[in-house]
Amino acid sequence: MSSTPNSKQANNLPGFDPKMGQLEVIEPGIAMFHGFANVAFAYGRGEMIVVDTSSRQMGAAAVRAIREVSEEPFAFLIYTHGHGDHAFGTEAFITDAITRGHARPKIWAHEDVAGRFKRYALTRGWQSHINRLQFGGAFASDGLFDPKSFSFPDLVYRDQQFLDLVGEPVELHHAMGETDDATWVWMPTRRLAMVGDLIVSSMPNTGNPNKVQRYTLEWAETLEAIAKCAPQYILPGHGPAYRGEELCKEVLSETARALRLIHDEVVRRLNAGEWPVDIVEANISIPADLAAKPYLQPIYGCAPFVVRDVIRRYAGWWTGEPSQMFPASRKERGADILALCGRDAILAKTRALKDAADLKRALALAEIALNANPSDYEAIRLNAEILEAMAGGERSFIARNFFAGAARQLRERAKSQI
Numbered sequence: 075m076s077s078t079p080n081s082k083q084a085n086n087l088p089g090f091d092p093k094m095g096q097l098e099v100i101e102p103g104i105a106m107f108h109g110f111a112n113v114a115f116a117y118g119r120g121e122m123i124v125v126d127t128s129s130r131q132m133g134a135a136a137v138r139a140i141r142e143v144s145e146e147p148f149a150f151l152i153y154t155h156g157h158g159d160h161a162f163g164t165e166a167f168i169t170d171a172i173t174r175g176h177a178r179p180k181i182w183a184h185e186d187v188a189g190r191f192k193r194y195a196l197t198r199g200w201q202s203h204i205n206r207l208q209f210g211g212a213f214a215s216d217g218l219f220d221p222k223s224f225s226f227p228d229l230v231y232r233d234q235q236f237l238d239l240v241g242e243p244v245e246l247h248h249a250m251g252e253t254d255d256a257t258w259v260w261m262p263t264r265r266l267a268m269v270g271d272l273i274v275s276s277m278p279n280t281g282n283p284n285k286v287q288r289y290t291l292e293w294a295e296t297l298e299a300i301a302k303c304a305p306q307y308i309l310p311g312h313g314p315a316y317r318g319e320e321l322c323k324e325v326l327s328e329t330a331r332a333l334r335l336i337h338d339e340v341v342r343r344l345n346a347g348e349w350p351v352d353i354v355e356a357n358i359s360i361p362a363d364l365a366a367k368p369y370l371q372p373i374y375g376c377a378p379f380v381v382r383d384v385i386r387r388y389a390g391w392w393t394g395e396p397s398q399m400f401p402a403s404r405k406e407r408g409a410d411i412l413a414l415c416g417r418d419a420i421l422a423k424t425r426a427l428k429d430a431a432d433l434k435r436a437l438a439l440a441e442i443a444l445n446a447n448p449s450d451y452e453a454i455r456l457n458a459e460i461l462e463a464m465a466g467g468e469r470s471f472i473a474r475n476f477f478a479g480a481a482r483q484l485r486e487r488a489k490s491q492i
Contacts, residue, residue, distance in 0.1 A: 091275075091313050097139035098315065104266055105143055106309045107136045111159035114268040114309035115140060116261060119240040121149035124167065124179070125259050125268040126160040126311070127225075130218065133163020137170045147171065148179035149239060152246065153227065154270025154311060155253040156183070156190035158205075158218055164225035182235065183227035184248050186255035195221035204284040207479040208472055251293035252279055258300060265306035265319075272296055273325065275313025276374035278333060281383030282472065288383050294333040301326040312374070325369050332360045332370055336377060340384040349394020350385045354378070376470045408446030417443060417450075424456055433464050451491040458484035 093108040100106065103118035109128040113136045116123050122144060128136045148171055153161040164181065171178055194201050198219040205218065235246040242263055249256040252271045259268040271279070272293065280288040300308075301323050308316040308325065316322050336358055343353045359377045364370055392399060401407075412420060420443050427436035437460045443453040461481035468474040 093314070095135065097142060099143060100307055100309070100315050100317065104264060104307060104309075105140075106315055107139045109136055109159075109163075111157075111271075111311055112309065112313075113140070113163075114259075115144075116239070116264065116266060116268075117144040117146050119242060120146060121240050122146045123150045123152065123237075123239050123244060123259075123261075124148055125152045125309070126154050126270060127151060127163035127167055129159045130162040130165075130223065133166035136163060137166045141170070145174075147174070147176040150237060150244075151179045151181045152257060152259055152268075153181070153183040153187055154258065154268070154272075155256045156187040156194075157253065157271070158194075160270060160311065161187070161225070162218070162223070165223070168225070180229055181225060181227045182229050182231070182237070182246060182257075184255045184257050185230040185232055188226055188230070190253070190255055191221070191224045191226060194219045195224075208282075208284065208475055247299075249292070249296040250289040251296055252288055254287075254289065256296075258296065260300075260303055260305075262303070265304065266309070267300050267303065267305040267307065267322075268309045269300065269311065271311035272300070273308060273310035273313075273316075273329065273369075274374055275310060275369050277370050277372050277376055277380070278329065279375035279379070279472070280333070281375070281379030281381065281386070283379070283382075283476065287386060290333050290337045290380055290384050290387070294330040294337065297326045297330040297333075301330070313369075328364060328367055329370065332364045333380065335360055335364075336380045337384050340381055341388065344385075344389060350389050351393040351395055353385060354381060372469050373471060376473070379470075379472075404441075404445040405448075408442045408444070411442050412446045417446075421452060421456060424460075428456075428460055428463065431463075433460055433467075436460050437464065448487075449491060451488060454484050454488045454491065457481075458488065 091108050095108065097105060097107045104116055106115070107113040107128070109132045111126055111128050113128050114125040127133050148167055151164060151167055155161070168178060201219045231246060231248070233248050237244040237246065242261065245260040245262070247258050247260065249258055249272060256270060256272065258270065258272055278293055280290045280293065282288065304319055305322045306317070306319055308322050310316070316325050339358050340353055343356070358381050359365070360370070420439055424436050424439040424443070427439065437457070440453060440457045440460055443450060444457050447453065458481045461477045461484070465474045465477035465481065468477060
């Protein structure tokens with residue numbers, strides 16, 4: 075795979091960035107490589123601090139771009155968290171240091187990053203599978219979670235850590251947001267915040283359908299803490315850099331407000347005795363003024379995912395429907411409904427809903443027929459058509475890729491039925 079995604083792949087990436095693959099100098103001494111995940115760095119005093127190393131596929135491209143503006147040694151490599159698109163490009167940075175005769179850079183991270191790497195090794199097959207679905211194959215491969223290629227941190231901290239970059243103070247702060255092992259980096263002299271995926275130029279990605287618990291409330295609290303520092307620059311994990319104290323404060327504060335509004339409404343409903351299934355079906359959203367913000371568009375995370383994240387944090391796995399405590403199998407339920415309504419009637423109603431663009435209801439009915447008979451060629455094709463239509467109209471690239479991936483699997487199944 076090439077180190078830089080092509081345009082088709084790039085349009086599938088979170089917070090699609092037209093500068094993908096390019097290096098941007100924010101001001102002398104502050105720059106960012108726009109990658110699948112961004113690589114932020116500060117330089118100019120004789121040594122360099124690098125925040126995140128991008129993905130394994132893009133690490134070398136990031137190093138080449140950085141070397142166009144600075145030949146300084148890498149003093150510190152800092153992981154904002156342990157996701158593969160942020161922490162798996164490290165080998166290219168170490169190789170560059172060795173080739174130049176520089177000292178090996180020190181890798182700093184929160185103490186929980188090592189545990190994340192170990193979990194990835196334990197669940198390697200699952201991680202590869204869900205990333206292949208989520209990213210449409212663009213940045214997933216069987217070797218992505220090979221534990222032999224992890225670059226574990228050399229030095230770790232728990233709550234906060236203070237470093238010295240040739241006499242300039244650097245602060246590492248622990249956070250919980252998209253992950254529980256997050257770090258945001260603050261350079262007070264430059265008023266520079268390098269924040270990783272605490273800012274993704276989209277509605278934050280809490281409640282990812284196939285990933286572990288994320289932390290909506292703590293994410294909001296962290297953004298509010300960063301805002302109190304009054305940064306002049308924010309270099310995010312995905313998307314464009316933000317410049318100017320006023321804009322930085324707005325992005326941080328309004329993103330936090332959006333998360334808090336959803337969090338508080340879900341908690342209010344839980345405290346009122348509503349079951350998770352009722353809360354999901356309430357279609358909780360953010361106010362129009364927030365929904366209009368360019369940095370809160372639902373192109374990565376989205377409000378329904380955030381709702382589910384909060385529910386999962388506080389309420390367990392049961393939906394509240396008695397039939398779902400010890401449910402009948404999907405095949406049994408499908409067979410019972412088809413016996414009552416008839417297969418042809420179910421498929422006819424499904425087509426009518428699909429033609430009327432009522433795709434959610436169409437998919438629910440189509441799945442009944444498919445669950446009743448997984449070899450039903452017509453049901454397989456109809457499910458695939460609905461999923462393709464849903465993918466075509468979905469703004470969240472996560473949901474879009476899941477829909478498209480499911481459709482591809484069904485198309486392959488359909489071929490085997492011919």
